[in-house]
Amino acid sequence: MRIRVDxxxxxxxxxCVFAAPTVFTLxxxxxxxxxxxPDDALRQAIEQAARACPERAIFLDGA
Amino acid sequence: xxxxxxVGAGLAGLTAAQELRRLGYDGALVLVGAEPFRPYRRPPLSxxxxxxxxxxxxxxxxxxxxxLAATWLLGHAATGLDLPGRRVLRGTLPPVDFDGLxxxxxxxxxxxxxxxxxxxxxxxxxxxxxxxxxARLADxxxxxxxxxxxxxxxxxxxxxxxxxxxxxxxxxxxxxxRPLGRQVGALVADLHRAHAVDLRLHRRVTxxxxxxxxxxxxxxxxxxxxxxxxxVAVGARPRVEWLRxxxxxxxxxxxxxxxxxxxxxxxxxxxxxxxxxxxxxxELLRVEHYSNAIDQGAHAARALLGYPGRFAPVxxxxxxxxGRKLRSVGLTGIxxxxxxxxxxxxxxxxxxxxxxxxxxxxVTAGFTHSLAHYRDLIAKQMAAPVPAPTPFRAS
Ligand SMILES: Cc1cc2nc3c(=O)[nH]c(=O)nc-3n(C[C@H](O)[C@H](O)[C@H](O)COP(=O)(O)OP(=O)(O)OC[C@H]3O[C@@H](n4cnc5c(N)ncnc54)[C@H](O)[C@@H]3O)c2cc1C
Ligand code: SF4
Numbered sequence: 461m462r463i464r465v466d467x468x469x470x471x472x473x474x475x476c477v478f479a480a481p482t483v484f485t486l487x488x489x490x491x492x493x494x495x496x497x498p499d500d501a502l503r504q505a506i507e508q509a510a511r512a513c514p515e516r517a518i519f520l521d522g523a
Numbered sequence: 524x525x526x527x528x529x530v531g532a533g534l535a536g537l538t539a540a541q542e543l544r545r546l547g548y549d550g551a552l553v554l555v556g557a558e559p560f561r562p563y564r565r566p567p568l569s570x571x572x573x574x575x576x577x578x579x580x581x582x583x584x585x586x587x588x589x590x591l592a593a594t595w596l597l598g599h600a601a602t603g604l605d606l607p608g609r610r611v612l613r614g615t616l617p618p619v620d621f622d623g624l625x626x627x628x629x630x631x632x633x634x635x636x637x638x639x640x641x642x643x644x645x646x647x648x649x650x651x652x653x654x655x656x657x658a659r660l661a662d663x664x665x666x667x668x669x670x671x672x673x674x675x676x677x678x679x680x681x682x683x684x685x686x687x688x689x690x691x692x693x694x695x696x697x698x699x700x701r702p703l704g705r706q707v708g709a710l711v712a713d714l715h716r717a718h719a720v721d722l723r724l725h726r727r728v729t730x731x732x733x734x735x736x737x738x739x740x741x742x743x744x745x746x747x748x749x750x751x752x753x754x755v756a757v758g759a760r761p762r763v764e765w766l767r768x769x770x771x772x773x774x775x776x777x778x779x780x781x782x783x784x785x786x787x788x789x790x791x792x793x794x795x796x797x798x799x800x801x802x803x804x805x806e807l808l809r810v811e812h813y814s815n816a817i818d819q820g821a822h823a824a825r826a827l828l829g830y831p832g833r834f835a836p837v838x839x840x841x842x843x844x845x846g847r848k849l850r851s852v853g854l855t856g857i858x859x860x861x862x863x864x865x866x867x868x869x870x871x872x873x874x875x876x877x878x879x880x881x882x883x884x885x886v887t888a889g890f891t892h893s894l895a896h897y898r899d900l901i902a903k904q905m906a907a908p909v910p911a912p913t914p915f916r917a918s
Binding site: 473474 | 538541564566582583584813814817818821837839841843848850852889890891892894895898
């Protein structure tokens with residue numbers, strides 16, 4: 461599957477990191493990086509991340 | 524279940540609606556909301572929205588609300604609950620029948636006992652409140668903020684960004700005393716002072732006077748502060764007035780059981796709900812934070828549809844102060860032992876909260892990347908079975 465994070469919205473809440481730690485990570489400077497093409501098996505965790513993101517910055521499948 | 528009513532069209536109510544549909548519930552869905560708006564994001568009201576008045580910050584769901592196939596009854600509050608008749612009452616408007624009910628009426632701002640209704644004295648909870656507050660700022664008022672919790676502290680920071688003179692009054696020894704404890708609160712006090720906020724700690728507002736609008740704020744040491752605008756941020760109370768006499772247990776919120784039920788077929792979620800938190804040995808907890816409204820809204824939907832499962836979340840909240848992102852996980856505050864793990868001159872810090880020797884929470888500015896580790900730790904502890912009480916044996 462493909463995902464996208466709108467980095468102009470992201471405010472480093474780390475909710476996505478909590479929900480899907482293998483997809484989203486924060487580096488030592490609290491900058492977010494993520495796997496834009498994660499395995500389909502992670503879909504549920506990623507949907508949870510998208511729902512939990514307080515900035516609604518995570519978009520699934522080209523949305 | 525064929526007819527679900529959700530009372531309170533805020534974040535918890537919306538999340539419950541979305542989760543019901545996601546789980547395949549295809550019956551009727553009615554949302555009853557007191558505000559004339561569909562759900563929006565409240566946190567920007569004290570942050571970006573107050574600064575810029577840009578509505579885009581408030582968008583909660585990007586255009587997908589119609590997919591819910593819900594009926595929205597907005598602009599009129601529920602006035603009562605007829606539990607045996609399974610109806611939500613709406614004054615003289617037709618009642619709403621239900622067989623499943625989600626209570627998600629949130630919380631409302633507390634006001635000052637004396638002078639709270641003078642023009643120029645405001646609270647901030649809703650979009651209407653924020654618009655009224657914004658409208659006042661053009662006159663460049665001298666502002667006094669009563670209360671130095673999250674809301675008061677954030678409003679102070681935002682108004683300083685607009686270069687307005689701000690006095691912040693709190694009866695506590697430091698800002699954010701209860702939610703973050705003394706040491707972290709002291710760091711926040713330094714931040715306020717560094718941004719020229721006139722901080723009046725250990726002080727209570729006793730009265731607000733002026734005619735026809737506010738002119739002075741009186742403190743308990745006899746000081747009279749000149750003021751053109753007073754923002755009251757002294758906490759919120761759960762919106763349960765419409766449930767009085769309904770038979771539901773009301774005690775600083777709607778009390779639900781371990782499964783999220785307030786009564787058969789009745790659930791509650793968000794700022795209005797109080798639940799037994801397993802990590803605190805079942806102590807009743809009510810949390811006024813964004814992520815809790817999401818977690819609990821989704822849990823309430825599952826409970827309504829009969830999915831088993833305790834609500835044992837790892838809470839988390841955030842706040843923005845002078846460009847610093849305050850982020851937390853777990854249980855924090857004055858009732859736990861604070862351990863300041865790191866504190867740097869630029870304002871970066873990391874603090875842990877301990878209970879009975881174990882970490883139960885953490886808060887940081889600048890070390891958000893370490894919160895995932897704390898969250899795992901805390902989640903494991905919370906998942907650990909609560910030891911059964913030792914049976915009493917007479918010997
Ligand atoms: C200014 C501000 C800033 C915030 N900032 C943060 C932050 O930075 N981080 C954070 O974690 N949290 C923050 N919060 C808290 C967060 O917004 C709340 O926890 C969250 O909105 C709770 O959602 P809810 O759905 O339970 O309640 P609400 O969002 O309050 O929604 C409840 C809805 O029910 C309606 N209602 C009430 N009574 C009735 C009735 N009788 N009939 C029908 N409808 C009714 C209300 O009008 C409201 O629309 C902030 C809150 C405010 C006010
Ligand atoms: S939850 Fe949202 S805002 Fe937070 S780090 Fe992830 S994408 Fe960014």
